[in-house]
Amino acid sequence: MSHDRYPASTAGLEVAVLVSVGRHPLTGRARRADQDARAVELALELNAARVRLVHAGRDDSESEAALRGYLGMGFASLTRIDQPEGADALPALLESLREAAPQLLLTGSRAETGEGSGLLPYLLGEELGWPVVTGIAAVESVEGGTATLLQALPRGQRRRLRVRLPAVITVDEAAPTPRQSAFGPARRGTLADETRAVEADDALAAWTLAPARPRPKRLKIVKATSARERFKAAAAKAEGGGGQVLTDVTPEEGAEAIFNLLKEEGVLRR
Numbered sequence: 001m002s003h004d005r006y007p008a009s010t011a012g013l014e015v016a017v018l019v020s021v022g023r024h025p026l027t028g029r030a031r032r033a034d035q036d037a038r039a040v041e042l043a044l045e046l047n048a049a050r051v052r053l054v055h056a057g058r059d060d061s062e063s064e065a066a067l068r069g070y071l072g073m074g075f076a077s078l079t080r081i082d083q084p085e086g087a088d089a090l091p092a093l094l095e096s097l098r099e100a101a102p103q104l105l106l107t108g109s110r111a112e113t114g115e116g117s118g119l120l121p122y123l124l125g126e127e128l129g130w131p132v133v134t135g136i137a138a139v140e141s142v143e144g145g146t147a148t149l150l151q152a153l154p155r156g157q158r159r160r161l162r163v164r165l166p167a168v169i170t171v172d173e174a175a176p177t178p179r180q181s182a183f184g185p186a187r188r189g190t191l192a193d194e195t196r197a198v199e200a201d202d203a204l205a206a207w208t209l210a211p212a213r214p215r216p217k218r219l220k221i222v223k224a225t226s227a228r229e230r231f232k233a234a235a236a237k238a239e240g241g242g243g244q245v246l247t248d249v250t251p252e253e254g255a256e257a258i259f260n261l262l263k264e265e266g267v268l269r270r
Helices: 034-044 061-071 089-100 120-128 183-188 227-235 251-264
Strands: 014-018 021-023 030-032 050-057 077-082 104-108 132-143 146-152 158-164 167-171 190-194
Touching (some): 021 061, 030 061, 034 061, 034 104, 034 167, 050 061, 050 089, 061 077, 061 183, 061 190, 077 089, 104 120, 120 132, 120 167, 132 158, 146 167
Parallel strands (some): 014 050, 050 077, 077 190, 132 167
Antiparallel strands (some): 132 146, 146 158
């Protein structure tokens, strides 16, 4: 890739990228999170910038394998802040970022595991006093303490923004596709552990966890020109199914028939 896209002022630019442990949507195996990997790719495209990877989470074999996926993108080390399950990562991240004082903080829009609310970038920006810019597809230039960003909008549109540094930036799926993780650098890279204060997440502790209920089924969309035809289609069962078409019934009888149909189709819980 040509370096002409980014001016020489990016030399020495301090960039921090927050990375998390993702989850494959089909297999459920731990992996690098897609949006976070795109944020790392965006940082790597900044010519001569000093990029630092930061993760706050549990220290276990599953998360380590996923984090090494980021190291395989071309990094010698990754800073890991050990936080037990159920801990609030915000205070630890704030302490680390205030010490490192990066000019750009990149992250995905939301995590693929855990709470995944997408609030962390906004909370960090509020505590640090930095502007937060969301849905970024590219960093076009960094010059004179100001970054020119390309924001992804619906229907493929783009909007050019200028933001004063330091700033928090979240990337969009329109950001560059992350490069493949190389096995050798991933194994040789170092996970540098940091010890930070641990604070329990009181809001998370108050949650009640229960198995998810099956979502209601969607009935087949009936295309009819009149209310009478829609009612007849809803009250009648498929041909050959032993159903019947209701005619000349009272409103109560019609409502009862529709209610029974919805239960049979699984739309309503029994």
